[in-house]
Every structure is written in C-alpha cells, then in structure tokens.
Amino acid sequence: MRTKMVAGNWKMNKTLQEGVALATELKERVMNPKCEVVIATPFIHLATVVELLKGSPIHVAAENCADHALGAYTGEVSAAMVASTGADYCIIGHSERRQYYAENYDILRTKVDLALENGLRPIFCIGEVKEEREANRQNEVVKAQLEGSVFHLNEENFRRVVLAYEPVWAIGTGLTATPEQAQEMHAYIRSLVEKKYGKAVAEDTTILYGGSCNAKNAAELFANADVDGGLIGGASLKADDFTTIINAR
Numbered sequence: 589m590r591t592k593m594v595a596g597n598w599k600m601n602k603t604l605q606e607g608v609a610l611a612t613e614l615k616e617r618v619m620n621p622k623c624e625v626v627i628a629t630p631f632i633h634l635a636t637v638v639e640l641l642k643g644s645p646i647h648v649a650a651e652n653c654a655d656h657a658l659g660a661y662t663g664e665v666s667a668a669m670v671a672s673t674g675a676d677y678c679i680i681g682h683s684e685r686r687q688y689y690a691e692n693y694d695i696l697r698t699k700v701d702l703a704l705e706n707g708l709r710p711i712f713c714i715g716e717v718k719e720e721r722e723a724n725r726q727n728e729v730v731k732a733q734l735e736g737s738v739f740h741l742n743e744e745n746f747r748r749v750v751l752a753y754e755p756v757w758a759i760g761t762g763l764t765a766t767p768e769q770a771q772e773m774h775a776y777i778r779s780l781v782e783k784k785y786g787k788a789v790a791e792d793t794t795i796l797y798g799g800s801c802n803a804k805n806a807a808e809l810f811a812n813a814d815v816d817g818g819l820i821g822g823a824s825l826k827a828d829d830f831t832t833i834i835n836a837r
C-alpha cells in the first residue's frame with residue numbers, strides 16, 4: 589500500500605515566532621493522523637520546528653534546496669544543511685521556483701540528486717500552465733518534466749520520491765482542478781511511472797494533488813483512486829483548515 593500524505597507548503601509566510609505558534613497548534617491537534625503529515629517551512633524555521641515537533645507524527649520539509657553541494661553560493665542553503673536540521677523532505681520543482689527563479693529541468697535534476705544523496709525525500713512538483721491546459725498539452729508537459737528531472741533515477745531512489753501534480757492555473761487562484769481532471773492526470777502520471785519502473789513501483793508511488801485544495805474540496809479530491817493526498821499552500825497556514833484537510837485523507 590502506498591503512503592497517503594497531506595503536506596503543507598508555507599511558502600514565504602510566517603515569521604519565526606508565527607511559525608512556531610502554528611507548528612505548536614498543529615502538534616496539539618494532529619496526534620494520530622491516518623496519513624503521513626508534512627509541513628514545509630522556510631529555511632530559517634526548520635531547526636526550531638523540527639525540535640518543537642519531536643514526539644509528534646508531523647514531518648518537516650524544506651521548500652527548496654541549492655543546486656550545488658557546498659561552497660561560494662552566497663544566500664543559498666544546501667541539501668546537506670537542510671538534512672542537518674532533522675528535516676525529512678524537500679519540495680523541489682515548485683512552479684513558483686520554475687517561474688520566478690528560472691529553475692529548469694537540469695537544475696531540478698541536480699537538486700533531486702543532492703536531496704537524495706543527503707537522505708531527504710523529494711516532493712517533486714509537476715504541472716502545466718493555463719495556456720498548456722487550454723491547448724490540451726498537459727500530458728506532454730508533465731511527461732517532459734518527469735523525464736527531465738526524475739526519470740534518470742534508479743528504482744531504489746525513485747521509490748523515495750513523492751510526486752505532486754499541481755496545475756499552475758490552480759495554484760493560489762481559487763480555481764481547483766475538478767476531481768475528474770485530477771484523477772485523469774494522476775492516472776496518466778502513474779501510467780508513465782509504470783512504463784518506466786514497472787507496475788509494482790507505480791502502485792507504490794505517492795501522487796499528491798495541489799492547487800487551491802482546501803477544507804471544503806479536499807475530501808472530494810482525495811476520494812479518487814489515484815489521488816493519494818494533497819500539497820496544500822494557502823490552507824496550510826491555518827491550523828483549523830489544515831487539520832480538516834488531514835482528517836479528510
């Protein structure tokens with residue numbers, strides 16, 4: 589049985605004190621989740637939040653890592669540094685990184701490799717923009733994203749990757765993919781994994797949906813056979829909403 593998961597992505601929100609308050613609230617509310625729960629926080633929160641969540645089932649992720657192992661890259665944070673905080677996961681390939689920081693397939697492939705080398709599990713994001721969906725090109729887009737940055741992995745390493753399908757037109761817009769659109773794309777992604785790694789790996793691959801998933805629509809999205817959970821942006825910033833989404837999985 590593949591892991592079901594709800595992961596929050598705080599993005600560039602919350603001061604350290606606000607982040608500690610939110611993590612504390614979540615620790616109190618999320619005691620026995622039926623799925624793996626992850627919160628991705630800004631780099632500066634990681635060590636504090638990992639410490640705070642000791643004894644809690646909630647895992648911690650970084651939202652990004654550098655595409656170099658170490659050295660003279662002022663302002664960057666390496667995968668080794670992330671791992672040294674005790675974080676378990678690292679989001680890689682979020683559309684905001686692709687769009688605003690020009691992260692291409694090669695850069696993302698390097699980040700995936702560095703994350704894995706340092707014991708982190710990548711949560712690798714893929715998804716098409718509005719124009720690509722309107723031109724019915726979504727399948728070729730996600731296929732190219734997978735081939736460009738994760739399908740070079742051997743089976744053992746690929747098994748450590750969580751995929752997140754996030755149609756870019758749905759992120760932070762209030763527009764959600766319909767449950768049918770989500771299921772159709774997740775089944776397609778799973779078929780690509782099967783072609784590359786075989787049926788057993790495909791069946792074990794966790795594929796999250798992200799894009800305006802909230803406390804109201806989560807249950808309907810998660811009810812689909814190939815939707816294994818969610819990557820949640822805005823709604824992960826409120827303990828009430830995030831807890832409701834966790835309970836919907």
Ligand code: PEP
Pocket residue numbers: 597754758759760761798799800801819820821822823
């Ligand atoms: C995200 O950025 O990963 C995301 C899914 O954002 P939102 O839930 O706010 O659309």
